[in-house]
Amino acid sequence: MLRADDVWFRYGSAQPWTLAGVDLQVADGEVVGLCGPSGGGKSTLARVLAGHLRPDRGRVTVDGSEPRARRGPHPVQLVLQHPERAVDPRWTIRRALAATGAGDDAIAALDEELVRPTWLDRYPHEISGGELQRVNLARALLTRPRFVVADEITASLDAVTQARIWALLLERCRAAGIGVLAVSHDRLLLEEVAGRIVDRTPVPDRGPA
Amino acid sequence: MTAPLLEVRGLEVDFLQYERGLRRRAVPALTGMDLTARAGEVVALVGASGAGKSLLAHAVLGLLPPNAVERGTVAVDGEPLSPEQRRRLAGHGTTLLPQSASFLDPLSRIGRQVRRTARLAGHADPRRAAEQALAERGLGREVLRRYPHELSGGMARRVLVAMAVLTRPRLLLADEPTTGLPTDLVRTTLREFRVLADAGAAVVLVTHELRAALDVADRVVIVRDGRTVDVADPAGFTGDGAALAHPYTRALWQALPGNGFRVPEVR
Incomplete structure (x- = not known):
């Protein structure tokens, strides 16, 4: 179980609260949709859950304990909208995947549906955006995460590529019992992929009680 | 035809x-x-x-x-x-409405850039035309003094639309x-x-x-x-x-x- 309990966050002490007392639970193998307008703090919450940001108050726990840094990959992996910003442009796809600690065998054993062997020795700009997003997903899955937070992962892709990527992600997560938080402004998309949908609205400007 | x-x-x-x-x-x-x-x-x-x-x-x-x-x-x-x-x-x-705010000059204030567009497009009063074009898209006068990085994504997009429309494009x-x-x-x-x-x-x-x-x-x-x-x-x-x-x-x-x-x- 991934839990956020009374999580508060702001980008600096003079800034208004972006997250004010957020509670959220994602069970193992569950797919939860997170919907809301831009500026509502969806991406901030995604980054807090994946350990990229530390909450000012409250706790994020996996199975009751806070994930520790430097003990291997974080059990909550974040996948972002722009795959080209998430990989080093000077690394081949193989090297980007190997950076997870996965050995040659694990990379060679990747499903062709997810990563074609012909991409491995290419650079990120030599494959399409949709293909690179599949690499990005594969990289997150290679760390054997407990949860995947997918923040607008298909917002810049066409409909066919979007449907294909979600089918791949949901199938892999179902097989491995990985919980998914799907973040999007597109409610129709979340209704397709998620078992339940949580709405986020921007918080009014107030301090913690 | x-x-x-x-x-x-x-x-x-x-x-x-x-x-x-x-x-x-x-x-x-x-x-x-x-x-x-x-x-x-x-x-x-x-x-x-x-x-x-x-x-x-x-x-x-x-x-x-x-x-x-x-x-x-x-x-x-x-x-x-x-x-x-x-x-x-x-x-x-012919006018291009570009994809992202990175097409704006990062070192120049919004007001200056929009006024320049209005002037080049031949508006008689570029200052007023610029302010009006922004106001029509819900952007107040305070936006004129900002730099592109001080705008949200949605605001930057509206600035670009305002500039594109100011050029009175045929295409x-x-x-x-x-x-x-x-x-x-x-x-x-x-x-x-x-x-x-x-x-x-x-x-x-x-x-x-x-x-x-x-x-x-x-x-x-x-x-x-x-x-x-x-x-x-x-x-x-x-x-x-x-x-x-x-x-x-x-x-x-x-x-x-x-x-x-x-x-x-x-x-």
């Missing part, structure tokens, strides 16, 4: 790259683009990322980099024009103008294009968001892997898409969330 305002026929673009030493290779980017836009029309150009939509818009304006090789014809008002001639039309009747090429915008702003922005077209302009709307485009488009041009594969009537995008003749167009429609979210069998 008068000639269409913009007619692109069999446009091909290669990029020349150096492999090793002086050996060059041509990398094809566009392999057969067709597009017609008449005055009074909004034409949506829809396709996957990397299909060449933005490249087509830049080619029409003669803005391709020097290592690009172009074949085919681009005619404005029925007259085929060279890239240099098209480039001279850029900002003078507007809008490159992904609504990506990342909330639904209500998407609708407002697209309605602006409808208004421009109804006033006699031709608008080419480059987008990967098929559903939003259908609300305003008169025709939908579907592109894939650098070529035009279909020109479809927006009315055909209904139900399970049985009225859509081309298999790729139908696949795009049926893959939309709410329409089945179907993954086509073959890649």
Whole structure:
């Protein structure tokens, strides 16, 4: 179980609260949709859950304990909208995947549906955006995460590529019992992929009680 | 019948790259683009990322980099024009509404940039025209003093729309103008294009968001892997898409969330 309990966050002490007392639970193998307008703090919450940001108050726990840094990959992996910003442009796809600690065998054993062997020795700009997003997903899955937070992962892709990527992600997560938080402004998309949908609205400007 | 305002026929673009030493290779980017836009029309150009939509818009304006090789014809008002001639039309009747705020000058305040656009477009009172164009899009005077990085994504997009409309374009090429915008702003922005077209302009709307485009488009041009594969009537995008003749167009429609979210069998 991934839990956020009374999580508060702001980008600096003079800034208004972006997250004010957020509670959220994602069970193992569950797919939860997170919907809301831009500026509502969806991406901030995604980054807090994946350990990229530390909450000012409250706790994020996996199975009751806070994930520790430097003990291997974080059990909550974040996948972002722009795959080209998430990989080093000077690394081949193989090297980007190997950076997870996965050995040659694990990379060679990747499903062709997810990563074609012909991409491995290419650079990120030599494959399409949709293909690179599949690499990005594969990289997150290679760390054997407990949860995947997918923040607008298909917002810049066409409909066919979007449907294909979600089918791949949901199938892999179902097989491995990985919980998914799907973040999007597109409610129709979340209704397709998620078992339940949580709405986020921007918080009014107030301090913690 | 008068000639269409913009007619692109069999446009091909290669990029020349150096492999090793002086050996060059041509990398094809566009392999057969067709597009017609008449005055009074909004034409949506829809396709996957990397299909060449933005490249087509830049080619029409003669803005391709020097290592690009172009074949085919681009005619404005029925007259085929060279890239240099098209480039001279850029900002003078033909306007690009660029994809991102990175097209704004990062070191110059918004007011200055919008006033410059108004002045170049020949407005008698550039200051007032600039303020009015921003105000019409819900941006107050405080925005004039800001730098581009001090705007949210949605505000920057509205500034770009204001600048594009200030140029009073006959032909507007809008490159992904609504990506990342909330639904209500998407609708407002697209309605602006409808208004421009109804006033006699031709608008080419480059987008990967098929559903939003259908609300305003008169025709939908579907592109894939650098070529035009279909020109479809927006009315055909209904139900399970049985009225859509081309298999790729139908696949795009049926893959939309709410329409089945179907993954086509073959890649």
